[in-house]
Structure formats: C-alpha cells, structure tokens
Amino acid sequence: MQTPSSVQTSPAPEPRRVSFSLKDFVIKFGLLVILAVMIVVFWRLEPAFGSARNMFSILQAVSVTALLALGVTVTLAIGGFDLSIGSTAAMSLMASSYVMVILDLGTLPAIAVCLFLGLAIGFANGMLIVKGRIPDLLATLGMMFLLLGLQLIPTGGRSIAKGMTLPSGGSAQGSFTETFLALGRYRVFDLIPLPVIVMIVAAILLWVFMERSRYGRVLYAIGGNEKATRLAGAPVERYKIAAYMISGGFASVGGMLLAARVGRGDVSSGSSLLLDSVAAALIGFAVLGAKKPNVFGTAIGALFVGTLLNGLTMLNAPYYAQDFVKGLVLVLALLFTFGFASSNHR
Amino acid sequence: MQTPSSVQTSPAPEPRRVSFSLKDFVIKFGLLVILAVMIVVFWRLEPAFGSARNMFSILQAVSVTALLALGVTVTLAIGGFDLSIGSTAAMSLMASSYVMVILDLGTLPAIAVCLFLGLAIGFANGMLIVKGRIPDLLATLGMMFLLLGLQLIPTGGRSIAKGMTLPSGGSAQGSFTETFLALGRYRVFDLIPLPVIVMIVAAILLWVFMERSRYGRVLYAIGGNEKATRLAGAPVERYKIAAYMISGGFASVGGMLLAARVGRGDVSSGSSLLLDSVAAALIGFAVLGAKKPNVFGTAIGALFVGTLLNGLTMLNAPYYAQDFVKGLVLVLALLFTFGFASSNHR
Amino acid sequence: AGIAGAPGIFGKRQVKIALVRYLSTGDFFQFYLAGVTRQAAALGIDLHVLDSRQDAALQAEMLAQAMNMGVDGIILQHGLTETLKDPAARAVAEGFKVVAFDVNCENPKIPQIEQNDRELARLSLEQAIRDNGEAFKAGYVYVPGIAPLDRRDETWQAVKKKYPKIVEVARWGTMNNPIANSVADQTAAVLRANPDIKMIFAPFDEFAKGVKTAVDEAGLSKQIKIYSADISTPDISAMIEKDSAWSATTATNSAVVGEVCVRSLALLLAGIDPGREVVVPPTLITQAMLAEKGIKNMEELAAKIPQFSRAEVAMAPWIPEPKR
C-alpha cells in the first residue's frame, strides 16, 4: 500500500479571495450599509436627527432592549432560547421598586435583590432544561407565564409608587433613592446617559467573553453539537445553566435600568421588551454575514431598530407605519443577506 | 488461542412489556390525568363549572387559540416556527370588518378575502424561508411586525364599526352581516357554539392529514431530517411553503371567528393570541408522551389552558394569579412528563 | 407667516409643537389625535406626533427627542408621573412650553388638562343607582395598575362604602389582547358561577364590549345592565342594539380634549396663563338618550349633544375653532 505524503484535501475552492466580490461585500456589510444610509437619509430630512444629543437619545432608547438582546444571544448561541427575558426584566423592575418603596431598604439591597432574582430565574430555567429535560422554548415559556403572575402577587396587581396604600392599610413609606434613579437618568458630561455606558460596557465584555474566551467557544460548540462537545469533555450541563443565568442576569440589569428610568414599579412597562430584543438578536444574524447569534450583530441589530424608530418618529410617521416599516426593512435586509449568502454554499 | 467457551445464543430479552409500568403511564397520560383532576376539583368547588353550557363556554373560549395552535403545530412539525399567526389573525379580523363595513360587500367576499390573505401571508412566509433562505423565526418575526403595521394603515389606526366616519367624510354604510356574525355566535341546538364545531372539525381534519395521510408523514420527515427527506425524493420546498400556508389559513379562520364574535374590527396586536397558542402547541408535546408537535396534543393543550382559566375565573382568582397558576401547572406538568421520560432514553 | 393679530410668537412665525404620547392604540386615542390635529391645523401649527406606545421610558426619551427637534411647545399625553417629572422639569427649565393631559408632572409651570376620571365613574354609577336601586349584586371589571382605571376604582370603592347593600360578588378583568374577547371569556365563566348578578360596572369600554358579548351569549341581556366609561362608534352601535344590556356610559369627547390641549398650549406659547388645571367635563350618555335622538355614531353624538361636541375652555378670540 502507498504511504500518503499528505492526504489530498479538498481542491482549494477557486481562489476568489483576492478579487473583490460584490456579493460577498453585500453579505458582510449589507446591513451596516443600510444602517449608514438610513442615518444619512434621516439626517438630510431632519437635521435635528444628527445632533449628538439625539444620537445618545437613540442609544438610550435601545439600551434596555439591547441588554436583553445580548442575554438572549448567549442562549441562542447554545442552541436554546429564552422566552422569559421580558418577564424577568419586568420582575426586576417590580422587585427593585418593592425593595425601595415598600420595604424602604435603599439602593444596594435593591440592586442585590434584582441581580439575585435574575440569576436565580436563569438558574431555574437552566435546571428545568438540563435536569428536567424540558425543551428550552417550553421551559422558558412556562417561566414567562409564572413570572408574569408572580411579579404582581406582592402588590395585588397594582403598580408600586411612592405613598401607595398597602394591603395592610398603611401607606408605603419608602421611595426610589436618588442614587438608584441616577442609574437610569444621570448623564456623564451632561451628555452620555449612564444606561448607554452600562450597555456598551456590557456589550464589550460579552463580546470578549463570547468571541475571545474559551468559554464562548464552548458555548458555540454546544450550540453546534451538544453531544460532541460533551464527549470532548466539556461540562455541558453547567455551561447551559450558566448561559441561562447570563441571560437572566442581563435581563435583570435591563429591568433595573428600566425601573430607574420609569421611577415606579409600573406593571405595564416591559411588555414589548421580549419581541424587540429577540428581533435585535435575530437581525444580528445578518451582520457581517455571521448567520449565527453573535454579540456584535445583536448590538447592531438593536441600534438598527432604534435608529429606524427614532428617525421615523422625527419624520412624523404614525406609529403603525413604524411597525410596518420596521417589518419591511427587516425582511428586506434579511432577504438579501440570507438570500444572497445561500447561493454561495450548498 | 482460545476457543469460544460456550455457544449459547442470545438470551431472549425479558418480556417486560406485559407488566404495567407506572412511569410509562405517567409519561403517556400525566397531562390528561391532570386535566381530569382539574375538572373534578373545579366542579367540586363550583358546581356551575360542570354544566354543559359551561363546558361549551370553555370550548368556545379556546376555539380561536386552538385554531391558531393547530396551524402552528404544522410549522413546528417541519421544524419551523410561525411567529406571525397572531398578527395574521388580527389582520383577518380587520380585513373581514373592512370588507363588510366599509366596502359593504357581504359575507362571502369577506370570508374569501380573509382566507386569501391568510394563505397569501403563509405563502409569503414560505417563500421568504424557502427561497430567501431566511431562518423561520426571523422571517415570521419580520412578517409579524409588517402585518402589525399593515392592518392599521387602511383605517389610520382606528377600529372598524358600523356607521364609523370614513376619512373621505361620509360614514360607513355597510355592517357585519347576520350570516357572518352567526359564524361566531350561532349555537347549534342552542348549545354548541359554531366556532367550537369549526374548531373540532378543523382539528379532526388536520389530525387525519398529519397522522394518517402521506403528506403529514413527509412533513414530519422534513422536521426530523430535511436533507434526508429531500434525498428521499420529496419536494421539500413545496411542502414547507404549504405548511406555512396551512398555518396562515388556520390563523385567518381564527381571526374571522374572532371578528364574528366581537362584531367589530378591533385594533389588536394579537400578541396574546400568539403566546397562548404557542403555549397550547408546546403543551401538546407532553400529551400521550409524544414529545413532538402533534395535533391531538395541541387540541388538549388548548383545552388545558382554557379549562384552567375558566375554572380560576369562576373561583374569583385575580388575573395575575391565573397567569401564575398557568405557568406553574405548565412547568410542573412538563417537568414530570419530560423529566420522567428522559431517564429512559437519553 | 403667523396669525394676524395673534399675540406672542403666533403673530410672528409658524409654531412647531410636539405631541408626546404614552397611549395610542384604540379609538379614544385616535379621536384625541384627531382633535389635536384639527386644532393645530386651525392654528397653522406644525405638529409632530411622537408615539411611545405604552413604554414609559421611551416616552421620556421621546420628550428629549422633541426637545432635540427644537419645537416650541410640547403636549404630554398620559404617562407616568415618576418618569416624566424630571425630564418635563428640564424641558420647562430649558424654556419649552409644556402642557400635560391626564398625567401630573408635579410642576406648577405645566398646566394640567384632565378628563376627570372620578367624575366619569361617578356619573355612570349614579345612573346605575337610579336604574337599579341601592341594593343589588354587582360584578366589577378591573385591572389594577392602569392610572385612569385606578382613579375610577376609587369612586367605585367610595360608592360601595356609601351603599353597603351594593355587593360586589365577583371581580375580574384582563388586558390580554384582544381585550374584549378575553373579557368575554372571563365574563362567561363569572356569569355561570354567579347567575344572580344584576349589574356590571365595566369602567373601560373595551371591558364593556367583552361583558356585553358574554351577556348576549348567555341570553341574559334582559336581566343584566352594564355601566361603563368612554365611548366610540362601535360602543354606540352596541348600546343601541335591540335589548342591549349596555345601559349607560360616561365619556368626554376625546377629540374635544385634544382641541383643548392644543389651545392651552397655544395660550401658554402666547404668554397667557391657561390656568393650573383645565378640566373637560364628562357627559353621561344613556341608551335612552341615544334612542331618542337617533344617534348612530360619534359624529351624530357630537352634533346632537352639544356639551359633548365642544368645551368652552381655553378659548381666546385669536384662536380659531377647528372645523368639525
């Protein structure tokens, strides 16, 4: 028998790399180009759009959605899904209000309780999925309903506001602390809102974690082939639980920022968070031709939706037209990203 | 060199099958037992719960959700997902009102337009997924946003009702026809609401289609292994498009029944419809130990949620407690179904 | 440009204002917007509508966005006090003129336009007592946490205290979309469990629609009377149906409220104080009134019940009344 010098591998696919390919460019940068075009067009039509303040307004408006979307990106990366993020954020909103307004315990306990709840919810989700072997969608849907109800029980379904009447008869003595409110409202240099900084820092940390650290690789490996990853020696269960805890943690931070913005335990806040953040994470698939959940894409996805809404609002588009345009741009952007990309492979 | 020591043939695997296995029973019938127990408990606590009329009330209440859930079951079976069903139903509700109230065209055109829209939306979803190669979740999410906006454009965001003032200045001349309203309101033998009959007939037809016809078999095969199914000669693309058209069609029928019941073109996002019907379809995984989307399970899932809500309302439970209990029962039921089931296989 | 003879900036140039909304879905809000739009048009105002769709944080952001756009004045429509207080104060401090509808910004410089929810509930409930006496079993549809509903609830609690023989035997409600349909399902269960209910107070027309659907389905439209708040064309159709259980509702014409908001802001911009509080009084609308006058939609309602069609508040000679 022959000895193989080196196994002949797939004949290198045509060396197209050097030549510029419009298609590849579109796949990679399509969404970013649309975003840029959008910004320019809005700016042209409404100069106020381009002011630094307005740019930070956009970032501020997307910060909570973006945080949730970042969390859900991690669960998407492991091939799962977290439907409970919206209600986790709402829970965190109610919990922080409860701690400050009703229990009158101040800022740090409020933050601690929220973070703990977020991580605990993530842990519970993870356990249901890993130990209870319930499919992700199902487990987190159940959790979502559970939280939707649970968060209202302590107050009997009422919003939590300073001075509200308690079921016991007295009235709430506490209030949102200034420090806590600053979390959502303070602007560094009187320009950059704190939530924006939180979001950007979180996004960078998560990007490093997912793209540069060993843990991120394992998470992606689990999403690609859970069994092979387990056989390669990774403690898959622990990673999955951790992914849901990250998701829960990010959602609870999002909920806290929301609470600080809203300044009240408002029961209806946060209802659209789930869909918007899922949309952001899914749009992220199309950024840089990733075709998979990825942190950078998610951040761009959130920004994309935020810019679109801000711009359309400036142009006086009615709210339902915004939905329509949001859907249309989403579908078109994805269509040409995925539609183009696909003819390449398979 | 050794010689084979003994030449016994394979020991016949013990005939365990005859013996009754509690675990198997729980896996198969757990959810059905819970449903039965729930009915008995509610009946005990509130005798009115058990009346025939109330039973049909429950069915009436779940009919729309069930129809949507049936549709989504088909897309789940092919390994996809349809997030746009809620807004398709909302669209159909607006469209039927538009045709009857504003265009004054009568029953049949209204039904025809709704069905056409539902199928067209499904077709569009299917094309986006199959030809545009956009992942299911993403494509249908885009479609959802698109429809949310689109349905409000013709009326500028207003509900449609008899006699409403039109943008042109005049007032709407048409009205919901008696025939159309009967779709949502008529009771056969003065007892069985028509929507219930529609739902049951639809469920039976879909059950036969999915479980007994060769098309259903192929749809499940696509969900199990799309590539293998294509290599077995099935026109996978056409099947996928058909699945989304079925989903859209069912959603539009659901929307029509809703319109007929409410008698108005109500502005609504249909997002609760989406969540509830997805919940029903997912709960269906646990029925009879199927662990996969299945028509019978979906119907039971819808009934399960409906019964729970009806019973809790009768017992005067506040609405948030209902959400909580819904989530709790869901998680528990699934936990012991999937949790048990899993230790068997792996 | 500008309006000849008008004071302040109205006389000099076109004015640009923003309407920053918290709630927008539903007929009430559509009519409100229609009122704002036509009064703004009558004043030649460049109106920008910013819709936060029940997202309190976004509403605060949109208020900032309106400021970024360099408008002259801002109308805040609904929202949460806690969320809007600071940004609204900042807007005032930066020289923007601000009025608020149905949200208290706790700022003396921000005139408060109100439709008076407590009064709204009171009128409906007084009618209910006139119709049913002071002793009956009642059902109540309520979802806490929504500001106008909470205010209406206060009145209901007061009435129950005042008339101890009015017994609330069941309470339900949901905000699940479509609201009317979900409430109908709940009501069906409640009616079965409590066949002796005589009156249902559903102080939000979406609730009332759902209740009516269920009452009709249960064949109880002659036994039960429904009292609610708010009104729209579909509501009128439902009330004037034969044997309709929906007896009365109390409402302000939200289009009129919209007009009032714009006029108040215009006064403010012109340097005239419209007053700390501008109240638009509600009107009781009963089935009998509608039948008697042959009213079938909102426009006819406005035409035939004068106090519903316009409000004599925040008027000035230089402010043209809009074409209705």
Add this chain to the structure above:
Amino acid sequence: MNSDTVDAVRVRGLTKRFGSTQAVDSVDLDVRRGEVLALMGANGAGKSTLIKILCGVHPADSGTIEIDGRPVAFRSPLEARAAGIHTVHQLINDGVVQQLSVAENLVLDEICRPDGPRMLSRDRIHAQARDIQAILGLDLPLGRAMSELGQAERQLVAIARALSHEPKLLILDEPTSSLSESEASRLFEIIEDLRSRGVAIVYISHRMSDIRRLADRAVVMRDGRWRAEFAAPFDFDAIIHAMIGHSVTDGGRVAVPGGPVAMALRDVVLRPGAEPFDLDLCEGEVVVLTGLIGSGKSELAECLFGTRKPVSGRVLLDDAPYAPRDPGDAIARGVHMAPEDRGNSSLVVDFSVRHNMTLPFLSVFSRLTLVDPERERVAAEKQSGDLGIKCASTDAPIVSLSGGNQQKVVLGRWLLQPCRLLMLDEPFQGVDIGARQDIGRRLRETADGRATLVICTDLEEATEIADRIVVMRDFSIVGSHSIEGISLDRLVHQMTSVKSATTLA
C-alpha cells in the same frame, strides 16, 4: 517493555441495559499496556456500548472498572479524560462540531477542558491546530467551517484530536470506516508508535485487514457477552464463527455478465478541468466504483441523482436523455440512491424503522392519500426479513438499532420498489462482516433487471460484491476491471498514480 503484562484497564462483570435490550451483559475485559486489543463482534454486539461505559458516556448498571488497579466510576467523559482515556467515537457526528471551524475542531478538547486557559486567540488556536493535524500529516484549511469538509476529513479531524494527547488508554471505534487505504495506513503507523510507548489501545473495526495488521489480541463479543478471546496470529474463520455463529464462504467469484446497457454516460465532465469520461452500467451487473478520498465518486453519484449537475456531457437512461432536476425526478425515472453519511442524509432519527423505509414510496402504500398501515407493514417486514434486520419490530425507533442494522434499513428502503439503477454510496460503513454478506447477497439476488453501482473505498469489500470494478481518480474514470483475475496492485496503482497516467476507460 516491562509494562507489557501489566493490565492498564480491568473490567469485571460490566452490565448495561437499554429498555428491553441487554446491550452489555456481565463482560470481563483486560487491556494491557502496550498492546492493541481488537474488540470484535457483529453489529449490535455491544462494542460501542462497552466502550461508552469505559469513557464515561453511559453509567454502568453494574460491574467494576479498575484503572491501574484503582476502581473508577466515571460520571462524565470529562472524568474519563482526566484519567487518561481518550476515545474516537464511531459516529463521526459525535466527534466534530460542524458549525465551528476546522481549527476549532482540532483543538476542541483543549477548548472544552475546564482547566484550560481563559482566553484563546485565533492565532493560538491555529498554531495548536497545525501541530495537531501534523500528527496525521493533514493539511486542512483551518479557517473553514467543518461542514464544508467531506466525511473522511471529518473523521480524520476527530482521530487527530484523540492522538494529540498522551493517553493511557486510547479507544478507537471504527476509525477507518470512511478512510481509504492510504490514510488508514498512516493511522496504523501512529498506533504502532503509541503501542511501543506503552499506551493501551482498544480498536474496534469490521475490517479484518485492520485487525490482522494491528491487533495483538482479539476479544469477540456476541449479544452483549464476552464470547471468546484470540491471540495473534489470528484464525479469522474462528473469529468470524465466534462473532456470527457461522463461517463465511468467499471463494472465487464468477462475474455475472452485464445485460443491456441501462445507463450510459458519454463525455461527462464532473468538474471544470477534469478529463471527460464514458461509463456504461448494464442490467444485472454489480459495478463497484472505487478511488481515493475526494476523487469524485460521490460527486458522480450525485450527478445521476439530480443533486448536482455535471459540467458537460450526456447521460442516457435506456437510450433516452436523462437529466434529473432533483431526487424526486430521479426516483420517478427509476434511479435510486442511498447516499453516504447515513446519519445526515438517509435516516429520519425520530421515525420508526418502517417509516424510514417507506419514506420515498409513500404514494405506493396510500389510498386516497391516506397511508395504508397494513400494506406498509407487510412491505417493511418483508424487507426486514430478507435482509435479516435485527430489531424488536418494524415499529422500533430507528435509533434503537445498531449501525449495521440501520444501514440495512437504508438498503431495504431502496429495494422496496424495482428500479433501473440502484446506487449505494459506501454501503458498508460500519457494517459487520455478516451483515456485509447479507447485504451483498441481497444485492446480488435482486440485481436482475436493473443496473447496480456501489461506491466502495475498501478494496476487500469491493472485491466481495463486484462483477466489475471501476476506478476513479481526479474526477474522471481511469480504469475498468472485470473481477475475474483482477490485479489489486494494478488497481491501487491506478487509484493513486499522478494525473498524467494513461487513461484506460
């Protein structure tokens, strides 16, 4: 080596059952340092299950495992790794993550190690990956997605990874199932080197040539039990008898002459730049297509099945032009194909044996679109009987069957209906010698009235069933040999010689 006689692993009374299947039944096994132990047995004998217990995938129901005299009970693959046990699993899909890059797959163990470095840069991964692939002399495109590689290359990646450690015990479960001779012999060299360094090696294969070349000792399992043990040099007849209960007869095959031409290829060019070639496939004849990995064998089959288009050339099916649009079209014209890569391309994992079999021909078993379960059952049971498929019933889930039996199900599927051309791409992957003979026999029995093309890299398998062997190299057919008096040397020369060699076809 003084360690030659030391038992590295000692297994006593190991037992495992899945539902009603006793997969492993009180097995005793010793593996010594510096030896290659061949674990043998028919499909479903319990080999993979045994080693999965050894490497922490499944917990044992009972029994003990000792490593270097210390009892162990691994709860996860990770613990087994920490104890120095490294494994290449039978299913290639269990060894690689398609979505990750080739480099990431090569260093997957490193990535998954809980005590690994926190940060991993791309450069670091690529550097390590280059080292690892050098072990097998591979030169793979490190940055590409794994899913873009062929099946054999995926298997090589999984093997290279396992070899990159300093194992105490190395377990290889059918590592050569997708490999051709050349890669296999490179692998053997490395195994021999490891053996000389005192590593204990468990080697599972259905290829007798592998066993002959490598193994020092062979343990045969049957129906989950230890059955017999042999030492080199082996008496293969006895081994096979122990495995399947009877001997296999090979003896000189007589080529069946082909009937009329069913499928004719003329001037077909598979890839731009490849040589055009002709090929005739005749009724009644079994043609084996062989060649190195990546020589384009599968590509040819795919062209005939409508999933790929040739660059140019004509194809005639029964003298009529034939250019299928898609597999459905091909099947309608009577061309059937069982693709390689059974797991990804043939089986629907959550379907039963029966439903898997009938999938392409549902319309045949339906009345008014409704599937007639009775007719379906009868047909499936006939195939199951004819092929000797070992399963509880045709209702059993496909995943409960052993690999060889799953392969038989795939074959049974395509034999359900008569056809003009049956193509089987690597049908013997992971199939035991008994099943191989069953399949071969069945193929032969049904060969009349259709042409049969079997793609087969292993020459031993090829010569077992072929009437004619066709050699492919660089996307072109370079030789055709009748089985009678065939010269294997010539064949191998044709497969491997450089492009300029004379074309014989």
